[in-house]
Amino acid sequence: MGFHSWILVISMQPDYVIYTENLTKQYANGVYALRGVTLEIEKGDCVGYLGPNGSGKTTTLKILTNLIRPTSGHAYIKGIDVNREPERALRYIGALIEVPGMYDYLTPHDMLSYQGAVCGMNKKAIKNRIETILSQVKLSDWEYAKIRSFSTGMVRRLVIASAMFHNPEILILDEPVLGLDPSGMKDIRDVIKRLQRSEKTILISSHLLYEVNEICDRVIFLDKGKVLAYDTIDKLRKRTHFRRIQIEFLKPLTKEDVEKIRAIDKVINIDVKKSSVKIRYKGKPDTSAKILKELFVNGFDIISYTPESASLEDVYASIFGKDTEVA
């Protein structure tokens, strides 16, 4: 890219704190991990990066943090080409990528002091920040314990603390709650929500749709190295073809009943629990009326019939064409 076109790119994208332009990554074995991925993420956005295994999520995040280089295309953080000026760009980023190895002979105090010192913080600022950040991830009592004695969840929390330590404007988190127990997940979720309220820009890749739904306001769906959809969760919900109905029947359903329901046109998937059924169908809202008619025609006694708005899970299933539950 010539100097003038480089200037043009920067001037065209003043509001995007994360911007990738046609990122393509082909590994040495010939496999394409990314095929022309363009992302535009504005300041303060909290974006979920979703896709099945091997879709290219981690590859994108690694390019954004200069751990790998794109085969073609560019990644910009606040207008800085990450792969040309990584040192400048990384000042704005706090990142957690995959499952990092730990210097297990260090203590959280040592590790975070190093992090602060690299970022140019003085001793007093480092000390105060360590207290604050360890309390946020509930590791205050472990400040001087060797990391080798930590559980997986504690290590994960420490790495997140390390990512947030220099108070970066942008957080890039790859499966942040991986390996955490439900309470640990909630702690991290709360931390991320707090960061979101403080106008941080957050890009989270996750398999846990519930987590993304709770934290993010926008999502990007990626598959086979291509962006399939990028919008707010609300807009994607409205656009999705997959919807759900919650139905309560008078009597528990027999196997025959279940097969009859499954055979109704547009029904994709059903989840039976005694006399209640969750139906996922493909179609517009009026399809729900047709399903109701079919149920009456088949002689079902219905107590309640509640069409539900599409969840992020439905959006995922709609986009990836899956008729099964996703993680």
Place this chain on the structure above:
Amino acid sequence: MKRYPNGNLSKNLYHVVLAVKYELLKHMRSKRIVINLILAIVLPLLFYIIPKAYNMDFPAHSEDFAQMNLGFVTTLIIICAVFFAGDAIVSEFEKKTGLITFLTPQRKTSMFLGKYLAAFIAVLVMVSVYYMIANLEIIILYGLNSIPEVMGLSYLISLLYITSALSVVYIFSSVMKGTISSSLLSFSTLMMTMPIISGLLFFVNVEPWFLVTYSSGLITDVFSGIGTTMTIEMGGGGDEITMYSPQFNIGIIMMVLYAVGLYLVSIFITMRREVV
């Protein structure tokens, strides 16, 4: 708030110092320091204890004792270099600690220079301990004024050899995928492959001036005379082997070239390497 107000140079230097500090902390908290320190103490002591225990005569001159004793300083340097630098680069990729350190806003070159310097300091300490003990033995056996004049020169050459050995280790650490294979290859290259090639070249009367292990002979050659060549007749057939010893200038140049050249190549390779 900022510690480095004087621009990028002071910032980069500060990052180098930080890397040195934390790498030394790693060495101190692991058993590497203890193991190598024991080696640095025991190796020179053997040259005093064994002859004493078996009532053997010590060499008549302190120079000969120093040459014999310090003959093992190259072995210590190689072992220490592998211990302290074998995993410096490769472990960041193998153990994925790079997923933390490479995400910090600093140059990788600063980080790896710091690790290199930390390894140098650690090996330097071990070699210094070795020289101190060897000199103490000379004082005990030959008197206070018997320390050879060229002892300091030998020490300086061994410091130069530390940098060459570390750069050889760094090359393997930058290209290999595992710490063990990197360490084994470094060790075998410096301890076996290069010396074996040197020996074979002697047989065909070619001076192995380009091998850094051959140049390291200067560390002890300073006590007996540098660049002396001996011809030995093999059997009764008239075949001769020339036993070369390194020329001072060429030896020093080769050590500098290995140290600087291989260090730069290893950093170039590391900069291109991706955390896949």
